[in-house]
Amino acid sequence: MRINQLRDRSVRIRHTITRFTRGGAWAAVLSASQQRNLTLFFYDGLFSAASDKIILTYLTIYLLSLGITRQQIGFLSSISSFSNALLLLPAAFLVERSGRRKEITTTSAIISRLMVFLMALLPFFLLGTSALVWIMLALVIIREAANNFAYPGWIALIGDIVPIEGRGRYFGSRNFIMGLAGMLVTLLMGEFITRIGEPLGYQVAFLVATLLAVFAIFFFNRIEDPLAVEKVDRQPDDAVSASFLDNLLSIFSSFKKHNQFLRFIIFVAVWNFTIQISGPFFTVHMAETLHFTAAMIGVVAVTNTAANMLVQRQFGLLADKWGDRTVSIVLAFLIPLVPLIWGLWVRVYWHAIAVEILSGLLWGGFNLVHFNSLLTQTPEDQRARFSAYYQIIVTLSMALGAAFGSFLIPVIEFVGVTLASTIGRLIAAVIFLVLVKETSTLEQTSPD
Known part of the structure; x- marks a missing residue:
């Protein structure tokens, strides 16, 4: 009798977990393959979030x-963003031409994680040399570039995996869980980094991040693309070039x-311009001005x-009820x-924790609805291009x-x-209020 009760309880727990991985009871009406995709994407998010965090x-x-300066950190963010922008349109056009959204995303993710693995290993061989600084900066840029090359295919795939009627609950x-x-x-x-010391503690942490990313890639690669193309006819190079130029001209x-x-x-x-005026410098401020340890900075991040x-x-x-706008x-x-x-008040440890609680509450909601807005603002058949x-x-x-x-x-x-970032964000909020209207998913349109 007791064994049967335990078995029934185990079944109920598994059912509850499975339903949670699909975003709730709303997904019960979906096909088996759709439900499986939602579960796989859920576990991909779990391991990706652990690695990325x-x-x-x-x-x-x-x-x-490792000796990189505060200004180099700021310029690194700038250079990474510029290089990333150069890859987005080629990535979108490649997705549109090949239809291999999952494969492109997975390959880019592998390259990105390989850069993290190299970041962990290099100090074993080059610590104390000027070459280490420049190679590490290059690895960061390549990692960001690979992530952005994956983006058009990823966003196009996710738009088809997660139905619009349940996106709020699913995400x-x-x-x-992320x-x-x-x-x-x-x-x-x-805590580990603080106890082990630098740079070894950071190196081990990045190796752990790489291992977690391997699990994320495993789950993502098992997702079934609803629009998978079994065979793509290869066109001549001149046709590819002409198509690429046509795509560029069609942007306007x-x-x-x-x-x-x-x-x-x-x-x-x-919005993003004003965020990045101050964005790269919060962690630097905690480390250099407030003298927080790695464990303290970790706790601040965790409160967020x-x-x-x-x-x-x-x-x-x-x-789902009131609308994203x-x-x-x-x-x-x-x-x-x-x-x-942050600028006017934060001076001690608990100040930082308090403001990051507020930040987490606000950004948690905003990122969710903003992502949903992006999916509805892009036409379904050109989602890769418009996401680029x-x-x-x-x-x-x-x-x-x-x-x-x-x-x-x-x-x-x-x-x-x-203060400059604060003023800019308020201006951006006014722009959103005036310009951006609520919309459902855009109808399909033929590419120009």
């Missing part, structure tokens, strides 16, 4: 420990046909992630408080913002760049 949290202070569940995974590895790695007409998308990316450009997790499902439900407007006007508080347009604007505006911030920080210091 290690890199995003500790990369800057890892580079600082709420997925983002929650936040939990990121929080746990950040705490563990921060694409914008003319999709005026709402154009208004959306105007907001995106201003924990707050982020608390609101994912709630904002997902609100977005309404939620975005409220959050866009509140987010400028974050750099303002979007990401080009993001990377170029971030590059200009980081370069502008790097120019400003020696003159007006950290407080000055946070």
Whole structure:
């Protein structure tokens, strides 16, 4: 009797977990292959988030420990963004021509993770040399470039995997588990780095990030592309060149046909420019000015992630009920408080924790609804191309913002760049309110 009860309880637990990986009961009406894709994408997100959180949290202070300067960090962000922008359109055109969205995304992800692996190994051989600094900077740039080359194929694939009627709930569940995974590895790695010391602690952390990424790639590679192309006829090189030129010329007409998308990316450009005025310097400020250890910086990051997790499902439900635009407007006007508080108030450890709780609550909701907005702002049959347009604007505006911030920080210091970022974010919020309207997924249009 007791064995049967345990078996029944085990079945119920498995059923609950499986339903959670699909975003809730709404997915029960989907086909078996659709449900399987949602589950695989869920686990891909879990391991990707754990890997990426290690890199995003500790990369800057890892580079600082190897002798890279504050200004080099700022210019690195700028150069990475410019180089990324150059690859997005070729990646989108390759996706459109080949149809191999998953394969392109997976290959790019492998290259990106290989760069992380090399970042972990190089100090064993080149520590203390000037060559190490420049090679590490190059690896960071290549990693970012590979991530961005994957983006058009990834966004096009995800738009077909996750049905629009359940995106808020699904990404709420997925983002929650991603936040939990990121929080746990950040705490563990921060404590580990502090105990082991630098740079060895960072090297081991990046090796762990590489291993987690292997699991993420394994799950993502098992996803079935709904539009998979079994065989793609290879065209002559002159036809490829002509098609590429035609695609470039069609950019302007694409914008003319999709005026709402154009208004959306105007907001995106201003928003990301102003964010990056101060964005690269928060971790630097904690390490160099406030003298936080790696463990302390890890805890600050975890508080942000924990707050982020608390609101994912709630904002997902609100977005499905009220619309992405309404939620975005409220959050866009509140987010400028974050750099303002950082610049004017944060002086000790608990200050940083408090403001990052606020930041996590606000950004957790905004990132969710903003991603949903991107999926609805792009025409279904040209999602790879339009996501490339979007990401080009993001990377170029971030590059200009980081370069502008790097120019400003020696003159007006950290407080000055946070105030500049605050004002810019408020301007961007007004632009969103005026220009961006609620929309459903755009109808398909034939490419020009």
